[in-house]
Amino acid sequence: MDEPRPRRHRRRTGWRSCREEDDVRNTALTRDSRTRALAAMSDPEGLDVLVVGGGVTGAGIALDAATRGLRTGIVEAQDWAGGTSQWSSKLVHGGLRYLYQLDFKLVLEALTERGRLLGTTAPHLVKAQPFLWPLKTPVIERAYSAVGVGMYDALALLGSRGHAGVPVQRHYTRKGAKGLFPDIKDDYLIGAIRFYDARVDDARLVIDLVRTAVGHGALAASRTQVTDLTKDPTGRVTGAQVTDLESGESRHIKARQVIAATGVWTEDTEALGGSEGGLQVLASKGVHIVVPKDRIQGGTGLFLRTEKSVLFIIPWDRYWVIGTTDTAWHEARQHPVATSADIDYILEHANAVLARPLTREDIIGTYAGLRPLLQPGTKGADESKSTKVSREHTVTEAAPGLIVIAGGKLTTYRVMAEDAVDFALGEARAKTVPSVTAVTPLVGAEGYKATVRRRGRIARERGWTAERVEHLLNRYGSEIALLLEMIDADPALGSPLEHAPAYVGAEVAFAVTHEGALHVEDILARRVRLDYEMRDRGAAAAAEVAAIAAPLLGWDDATRDAEVESYRQRSAAVRAAEEESNDAAAEEVRQRVPDLRPLVPLGSD
Template sequence: MRSTLTPESRLADLESMSDEHGLDVLVIGGGVTGAGVALDAATRGLRTGIVEAQDWASGTSSRSSKLVHGGLRYLQMLDFHLVHEALTERDLLITELAPHLVEPVSFLYPLENRVWERAYVGAGVALYDTLASVNGRRRRALPIHRHLSRTAMSKQFPDLRHDAAIGAIRYWDASVDDARLVLTLVRTAASYGALTANRTQVVELTHSSVGAVTGAVVQDLETGTRYTIKARHVITATGVWTEETESLAQSDGGLHVLASKGIHVVVPRESIRGDVGLILQTEKSVLFVIPWSRYWIIGTTDTPYEFDPTHPVATSADIDYLLDHANSVLAKPLTREDVIGTWAGLRPLLQPGTKDGTSSAKVSREHTVASPAPGMTVVAGGKLTTYRVMAKDAVDFALGTRASAIPSITDRIPLWGAEGLKAVKRQGPALSAKYGWTRATFDHLTHRYGSGLSQLIDAVTAQEDLALPLEHAPAYLRAEIHFAATHEQVIHLEDVMMHRTRLVYEVADGGLAAAPEIAAIVAEVQGWDDDRVAREIASYRSRVEADAAAAREPSDSEAIAARSVASDISPTVALPETGANAQST
């Protein structure tokens, strides 16, 4: 079994998916849920393939709040089951499945009233901690909450305005690099035999003579080649594209999904003095101020979105909304000049009920699994934290009575990089001394790769200059770019800038200064010529500049128009409005 993903493995996997043997399960959608489905199916011993129209995690799953949490606000809705489920998954990720990727982070909940609010909020957070403890484990994964006085609060967050709160409650959740979680899930699925192909779009679903879905026709967006894949079960996890995918099924059934836009802004760590995060109630949602590496993430918004879901962008009004709400409690107000990056993501919100003729299992308040046509399963809704549960429910639903014979085991499958993590961390002093790395650099590497760091060390041993930081993005090593090109199915420069690293929003120029060096490293590995390098850099520059222009516009319509100036480097194929053209088999 393998976990090395390359452009060559991608082509080989497309050939294997379309061979005469067919698949047990074809997964459509390479976000966190689809990647989770692929891992669940593969670890049940099913012949599994997964395709994604763009890059892995290119949709909502790289544009979240980067949090793994139970959803404290759901306690106000008395949804104890949902919170308990999410907290159980949070702690499972921290302790067993992905301790390298998922890290504890604490938040302050500022209090304005000394008596009733401290009692009310304190009871809610105490219940939150209690639900986290009821998970069958002998010890807690995270510390229990604490009540803080104004003085203690100020020590934890000096830049919280003195008159903004009389004290706070400090509680714990966790953070994650969402795109790296998705990529790690895909790599783990591949290590158990899953076939994987990004930049591959489903353009048709195939059907039997009685209307059952029997597979799909996919198009390699890099070459234009089409492949017909036979599959006993097709499972789609396409988020805000759910209804578009369902339209290929020659059925009126399925799920209703609406998009809600949430944006985040990034400011340097030195812009705010604080050691913990903040959570604030707003009139529309909650606002997080999240400590993350060398900067802060502030989000989010919650607004209806009715445009093309491919490239949502932050508007000037969105950014001002977040800054205004953050400034309401900060001693030193932030300005637009503090913002070094933004991103916008779309939440796939399930609407009540299903379309006519749809069998479904509403297994959670947050997600639903349905079958709009025989042979096709759709899973939608949910949140990043509970991706594993969603995946399990989707595969169980697709298998029907067979599920009990081959139950899910993903609660006991560590993700790539998790096994041997403690041993690798103990090598930190020796490795750092050998290669001249700081403690922060080594922690950065183990957080991203876990025990898989040994594979980067192998590359550095063979090519010593890979141990050096990038000239214009020194938080990353040259080895990380080399590894992305050799192991992480990078097809384009933007894959590295947006999803293998976070340079698109964590430096003020979107990583443009570092792009030539990064492109040169990828080119040496993958054989790009000078013309290809120039095209890749030009395409990425156009994307960054278009996003920046969009962020200066006041409304979604104007921002989308500004963003549309940049063309996609591998554009998707326009699909028919219905499944009338689907072929029979």
């Protein structure tokens, strides 16, 4: 089924390695490190690789390039993970539905990456998650499904050389399934199969990827928009004109290769390079709802097949995530929003299974993201068939010096990154400096298992519950030590936030001092993720969060108050959009609230 990717690359020579002393570097992302990175990227000496796009694919590319010794820069117009990568189903999975499409290669690839994330690169962020697959008919469906899930398990073992990191399938009667998931309807199933995948906080994964890349010498700047691509007299792309959205200053970044990983903005980026060809993507909206953990009684997740795709009911520590939808999106791409129709669709499908039906009053959060689905050929593909578009990724040279990657999914970001850098290097050079990211732990992963063994002692010494220590370990891994040092220096940071007691103040401070947060929105939407965990989207906590961030970011009172008000207005607009019945109306409501750092028109200086 797999078509060969276009390989219109040229052999590259003369790639320069980062200086030896750059091999180990501070991984902290701060306002000052961003300023220094922009200055360094603007150096006339230039970069080997400039990565455009700070989602999971771009972040993965930056890490891959940096760990091969290339002088690497990465810029993102919004915050890290500010686009699609913060709004996924938060799953690391092989894609069981692709197995039933006979896409064995894609499933094997994804399951291999799942094993790496669980065991080596991000065990603090990626956790094994059991799911129940309800069965509605005896014998035939159970046998058919057992073969499929059995093949899923076999591919996982094959990809991880016998150590899949999760248990294999197990079959249950109706009574056994009800024991695992009491809130499933009696008449919905005759039995079930339990299988495993994994879950991840998607935005935190991206931030940790960027930080790890910085630790290996990459230069990183968020809120930095590429407004044009520069070319030499032959038409070859030689770098980018960027605008620092924090200061308004325009800069030029020289690069031997520009690699664009811009998702649903792929064709816009290609246009900057003067390309009429390249890759084409379809923006497909996926919506999820969030309900409190105590609203559904279940010890596993649920995997449900729908008439269009699949629906997941996924347990997290304090809530359930339920989704997703799959509809073509034609509105502005920066701020997709859920509509009333989207919410009704998810409730309808979830309530077909749940013994205690959910209502709108149960919903504490919603979120919407745009999948960049790679189109197989020319423009004008049938948008009603977006679920049939392959999730396989493609890398191509859209214009001389401009490499573009699109497609794929969060689970396979590392493979996508490796392919993109291989492409940039050329086949011969790539063989001499192969990717090492399969065995490169992200920040927080190294020493994580040893740190976990100290969790009881940490709880006793701090007077914390076991749940709080687990919460911190699952977010920061071995870097929990850095948060404890912050609390030792300022004990007030060890106190829970008044309006979000699951989090402590040190997490807000760490978002600024280590994770590159520049605004209240950055903290509440992608680090302390109250944006979808609370009914008011974290607006009540905004003032407290701003009070912690203000001295660290040098805000005066007016700036602090403006940050809080901006977040409150944004939150209200998203909630209001949920009452609209269609995308156009919902997007119009959302767009009434301007961004603190709006994007600038493409092609401007």
